[in-house]
Amino acid sequence: MPPGEKNTLKRLFLSNCNLAGKHNVVDRISNILIEGEFIKSIGKEKHVADKYIDCSGYIVIPGMIDPHVHMRDLNQSNKEDWTSGSRAALKGGITTVLDMPNTNPPTTSLRNLKIKLDCASKSFVNYGFFLGVNLSNLADINVILESEYNHLIAGLKVFMGGSTGTSGKDLVSGADDLKKVFVLAEKYSKPVVVHCELQSELELWHEKEFDRKMKNHHLLRHRDCAIKGTDRAVKMALETGVKLYVAHVSTGEELDIIRRGKKEGKIFCEVTPHHLLLNLDSLDLNSNFGKVNPPIREESDCVALWEGISDGTIDAVGSDHAPHIEAEKCREYDYAPSGISGLDTALALLMNEVIKNRITMDRFLDLCSNNAASIFEITNRGQIKPGYFADLVIIDPSKESVLSAGEFESKAKFSPFDGHKLSGQIISVIINGEIGYSKGKFYNIKGKEINCG
Numbered sequence: 001m002p003p004g005e006k007n008t009l010k011r012l013f014l015s016n017c018n019l020a021g022k023h024n025v026v027d028r029i030s031n032i033l034i035e036g037e038f039i040k041s042i043g044k045e046k047h048v049a050d051k052y053i054d055c056s057g058y059i060v061i062p063g064m065i066d067p068h069v070h071m072r073d074l075n076q077s078n079k080e081d082w083t084s085g086s087r088a089a090l091k092g093g094i095t096t097v098l099d100m101p102n103t104n105p106p107t108t109s110l111r112n113l114k115i116k117l118d119c120a121s122k123s124f125v126n127y128g129f130f131l132g133v134n135l136s137n138l139a140d141i142n143v144i145l146e147s148e149y150n151h152l153i154a155g156l157k158v159f160m161g162g163s164t165g166t167s168g169k170d171l172v173s174g175a176d177d178l179k180k181v182f183v184l185a186e187k188y189s190k191p192v193v194v195h196c197e198l199q200s201e202l203e204l205w206h207e208k209e210f211d212r213k214m215k216n217h218h219l220l221r222h223r224d225c226a227i228k229g230t231d232r233a234v235k236m237a238l239e240t241g242v243k244l245y246v247a248h249v250s251t252g253e254e255l256d257i258i259r260r261g262k263k264e265g266k267i268f269c270e271v272t273p274h275h276l277l278l279n280l281d282s283l284d285l286n287s288n289f290g291k292v293n294p295p296i297r298e299e300s301d302c303v304a305l306w307e308g309i310s311d312g313t314i315d316a317v318g319s320d321h322a323p324h325i326e327a328e329k330c331r332e333y334d335y336a337p338s339g340i341s342g343l344d345t346a347l348a349l350l351m352n353e354v355i356k357n358r359i360t361m362d363r364f365l366d367l368c369s370n371n372a373a374s375i376f377e378i379t380n381r382g383q384i385k386p387g388y389f390a391d392l393v394i395i396d397p398s399k400e401s402v403l404s405a406g407e408f409e410s411k412a413k414f415s416p417f418d419g420h421k422l423s424g425q426i427i428s429v430i431i432n433g434e435i436g437y438s439k440g441k442f443y444n445i446k447g448k449e450i451n452c453g
């Protein structure tokens with residue numbers, strides 16, 4: 001600052017924060033000084049500020065970066081809009097969301113991206129987007145990535161098989177076609193994010209003589225669909241050297257493929273809280289609330305996913321927030337859309353596992369914020385570090401609660417996790433240096449566009 005000039009930036013001082021886990025700090029119990037949007041310093045010193053928060057007894061972590069969100073809005077604002085969805089994120093400790101392209105209209109052209117961007121400007125949390133790639137819009141993707149909007153794009157999303165919100169022309173599943181997408185991603189140094197259930201396998205299993213009921217969802221979308229798709233995507237990443245992010249891994253076999261492929265340093269993967277924490281034994285198979293693609297599978301898959309968490313094969317947790325209208329979910333199996341409402345719960349569900357000592361604080365921080373920031377090259381977010389955006393979540397680890405879907409901020413107020421007991425409670429959330437949510441109250445703040453790469 002030039003001499004004589006007054007510092008007009010607002011200062012927020014958090015005292016006695018428990019910075020559990022690795023933050024490269026000298027002391028676990030530290031004070032954090034925030035100046036404007038950024039973390040200014042971390043340490044034992046006290047500072048004069050405009051506002052003070054006493055964090056004694058509280059854990060302070062970076063806001064979650066959720067790399068897998070279907071925020072809807074546009075022509076599906078009855079399912080969710082950026083106001084309701086981003087409030088759910090904020091209250092749930094998610095300060096950055098990466099939005100998926102299978103909206104109506106889809107994020108497949110510059111025109112549609114601009115329409116979405118306009119909608120997202122009401123977001124309470126920070127945001128970026130994935131572009132939907134198919135064989136008919138490769139030129140549109142070039143146009144977007146050559147434009148001033150490049151920095152908003154976290155990666156290119158490919159559906160190898162049909163799911164809720166996709167149509168046949170959106171799919172890319174043959175190896176030669178997939179290669180075209182990977183080559184395009186390479187040109188702009190963007191990762192490819194893949195929904196790996198393979199269309200040809202889905203069709204094969206769809207023909208089998210299983211009763212068309214929720215209890216058979218995991219057979220109608222058999223594990224082979226995901227395994228064969230992941231195998232193809234990993235091979236393509238290894239052949240082209242392009243960064244691959246496998247969304248929502250649901251089987252142990254996929255993890256084995258990813259684990260082997262990871263040695264090259266280009267392959268990353270995600271787990272959702274529902275694939276990690278629910279299985280066919282714990283799920284209510286009489287309800288479509290747990291109908292999701294890929295399906296929730298065997299307990300042995302959960303065990304394999306937990307191994308993937310502890311040995312570092314799994315890089316990130318994504319909520320795969322996919323809200324639908326309750327009446328739609330209550331239709332017969334065949335007519336009910338797939339998807340689970342996850343923004344309100346993702347961080348709390350994982351935090352609960354940390355408090356139960358099932359996962360270390362270090363791994364939790366990697367999975368929920370650090371790794372997503374580095375995979376998608378999001379500038380200055382995902383860590384508690386001087387110079388980084390002050391996106392912080394203040395948690396009381398001693399509080400217990402029961403998850404109540406009826407109280408979600410999301411419009412989709414139902415969940416297969418309804419009634420789950422949780423340890424740890426989010427008290428306040430700071431976003432870009434301002435208090436966005438505290439003790440049940442929302443403050444009128446706006447999220448920002450992220451900067452990728």
Ligand code: DOR
Nearest residue numbers: 163164292293322338339
């Ligand atoms: O269950 C799902 N729901 N899987 C997807 O791939 C899409 C999502 C949605 O958008 O509803």
Ligand code: ZN
Nearest residue numbers: 068100320322
């Ligand atoms: Zn999804």
